[in-house]
Amino acid sequence: MIVEVQQQYEAVIGIECHVELKTISKMFCGCPNEFGGEPNTKVCPVCLAFPGALPVPNAKAIEHMFRAGLAFEATIPPHSKFDRKNYFYPDMPKNYQISQYDMPLTVGGVVRYWMEDGTRRECRLTRIHLEEDTGKSTHVGSADGRLAASTGSLIDFNRAGVPLMECVSEPDIRSADEAVAYLETLARTFRELGVSDVKMEEGSLRCDANVSIRKRGETELGTKAEIKNMNSFRSVRRAIESEIARQIAVVEGGGRVIQETRGWDEAAGVTHSQRSKEQAHDYRYFPDPDLVPIDVTDETIARVRAALPVIPYERYVRYVDEYGIDTKRATQLVEDHALAAWFDRAVAASKNALATVAFVLGDLARLANESGTHVADGKVTPEALAELVALTQSNAINSKAAKQVLETLWSDGGSAKTIVERDGLAQVSDRGAVEAIVDEVLAANANVAADYKAGKTNVLGFLTGAVMKASRGKANPALAQELLKEKLGAG
Amino acid sequence: MNPLKDSARAIAREVNARTASAAEIAEAVIPQAERVDAQLAAFLQLTPELVREHARRVDERVAAGEHLPLAGVPVAIKDNMCLTGTRTTAGSRILENFVAPYTATAVQRLLDAGALPVGKTNLDEFAMGSSGENTAFTPTKNPYDLDRVPGGSSAGSAAAVGGFASTLSFGSDTGGSIREPAAFCNVVGFKPTYGRVSRYGLIAFASSLDQIGPFARSVEDAALAYDVIAGKDPLDATSIDRAVEPAADHLREDLRGVRVGIVKEFALDKLDAQSRACYEAAYADLEKLGAELVEVTLPTADYGLATYYLIAPAECSSNLARFDGVRYGLRVDAPDVNEMYERTREAGFGAEVKRRILIGTYALSSGYYDAYYVKAQKARTRIAEDFARAFERCDVIAAPAASAPAFRFNAKSDPVTMYLMDYYTIPGSLAGLPALSVPCGYAVPEDGTRPMPMGLQLTTPLFAERALLGYAHAYERATLHAEKLTPLTETAAA
Amino acid sequence: MPTDRIDIRHVARLARLALTDAEIATFGPQLGSLMTHVDALTALDLSDVPATAQVVPSRNVQRDDAIRPETMLSREAALANAPQAQAGYFRVPRILAEEG
């Protein structure tokens, strides 16, 4: 479709994502919350919904919800409860899902995020509620293992009952790129909070998107389609782009978008209709009589709030606005929260963020890569790096020596100062000492000096190099050059 | 001693004292249970091998110096409670071949206390019924008249103790399923406060109402059983974390200073002459024991049935969704999974269960939820408030356990008339209150000639189990009604 | 008239019950008359009455985040009652549509 036409429209997108919480045991039973394993080996009467089995909520999962909510400035209501969402599906053991309907654990809040180019955005949250995951069905009998044409399904309940957090956003997102950036920040933040590992490849973050379009400038919402089963950031981008294009095509073709659920077909790269509003489910939500209400005290909220870490967005803003680090490198740091934490300690000691980031994402990152050891697990302490930064800033050593010191720190650890002293790497900035060497060099290269005087000033580089060589790299290069010019009667 | 007649108290005393062995009790009770079962069809399954195995363990543990509160006491268990390795059917085709892979907490506590599991007893399918006729298997007969129902839903458990097949038995009560059959079978039936006894392993009917309780031939035995099974269970989030006051050793002999509430709305003139006379005599006996009778009012009592028949089916429609032919139980094959569900559930559930699933699904469905389910939950609040107000004026409420003695099989074909059987028991269930039925004499049914047992229902405030059992004990000791009738199972044996 | 008050076929579909025509014919009036009985509730003034989901006053009943091996089932035990199992999985007939 012609870009001009696309430009006339804007998309209105809301995202619902399900994130598996990081706990030792499942949401309502004592089975391990671990990915994979032999089918049906992490099960009990509760998560298999055997007759008579009863759920008991996992306190840790509930605490994770508070952490997630408070990190995004959500409200934690004083009262909450679990409800049953009733529908039949073979990988859902009870044929109802324990979820939360009208009294979620967290309400409202806002996700502040940034785009690749550094522009900052906000997306309001409607709610975050707690529920349980289903088992997994493998469709057999069809060549491509897909539902259509399968002859049956095999069910593994290891995942059934894993705690699941559902984050529902307001329709504040306007493009596929924003959707991805929003999800990346959610994922980073959940990792930072320790509430989830967000391993996409293990499906621990799954999302649906409500997409509608309208002509730019219009304010009321168009009819939305809900897109399901996008299981990577890449497929989120592709699915939303293709859905926006589809809706524009429908409208441009004189048709109207109908409210329906559409599945994303990764292989075909299109969404296809699954269920229209008419066939919508009647989930018959009602309070789960097997569980008692949850009351939340101000003390609990204060305790959780006090234990919150710095979230990636705050860190990103500090790096860019206070430290003046470019958005690309700021993002690079924030992406790796162990590295960012290490970096923060180094900056606290060095008081020089830019010089520090140059080392951390430069030589230090290179050394880390080569050895396959994370900077935070290496022998270089943030304090040692800060020392090194100080030594270079004060010209106590030159950049060549700095590289050498860093390599020694990486292999043996220890203090930068000590290494500089031990290996005699301190830069010679003593005028007399350097002058003596300069004199030697000029004496040994009289003809070159003559060339210089004759106007071939470009030989200065050669002479400076000779001085450095003679000083075994220790001479302060700036000083050496200054003296050479002096003696050659700079003109 | 006579292990078939003696009280649980007496049996445990002798086995702990080693003047009798659990092994000899086992050998006496096994043939007795078979004989009685042949007459009453009280059991869906007898478990003689388990009786012997546990008897062996009990004798070893006692020999090792352990004291077991139910040492060698025969117990029968309603077949909606799981017991590892035994078939657990809930009286339904859909679970006909289900073998439980785990044991219900209450059942485990009985076994740990030294009880001998005689068998799994018959019930209305998924505990939905008031006569026992809704079982998918052969209906249990009343030990006092084989042409009459034993009451329900805990039909087999009431009949097993009433017919002397077991010393104790256990049932579940959702709207009267322990109290009504206890009244029909001349035994004590006790429903503790909701949440007092763990529901873990009890196949759910209506989760916010279901409660396990004992049947016994004396209040003292019921108290003994209660002391064993009551208490917090980490596997049941609704079980109450509150110290249990042991009751068996704190029973009383009189009712001096006790205010007994008689509910205005439960006027006896609704009853047939004989039943009415029976209850009037019972109230008079309470007074003779020193109680002061006070009239109390439960203005919302008449709404109990309507409230119950929305809440219980709503919960049941969701609780029974798990019976889908995927993980266990019956499956009727079909080309696709949805049809498999529909055929399996159609073939696996009986009419009453289907009716309740339909009512509940309807009451929860979009457009009706507020009009029905939410309204019922609010009415439930009012009913509980009415009881709280009534208990400001009395210590215990006395009322009929059932409006009439046991009726004949197939006498109540219309569901609603059957539902009316629970008129007196449902309000207390909705309020979660502890209540029991204690034998209070007999009445000759209008359609019969043989006198049939009647039960007096006593209800106290939440958690007042000890007081409740105390009042019932005083009444029982003073009247000894249970001993005035002999079940056919015994006259036949004699 | 109570009889056709409830769309039994629709409700039966929601509940996954393949009722026979005979059942629909009998259940219809039965449920209708029960619902009529239930209408008694409309006589109650329940405005500003809180709803009761649980009669006992407990709150915040939770478990520590720990594995309880003693409550877990071996795969054999988990599958022992399965109508159809295959390679350690529960097997079901083909699923026609995605859900949830």
Ligand SMILES: [Mg+2]
């Ligand atoms: Mg969800």
Ligand SMILES: [Zn+2]
């Ligand atoms: Zn489990």
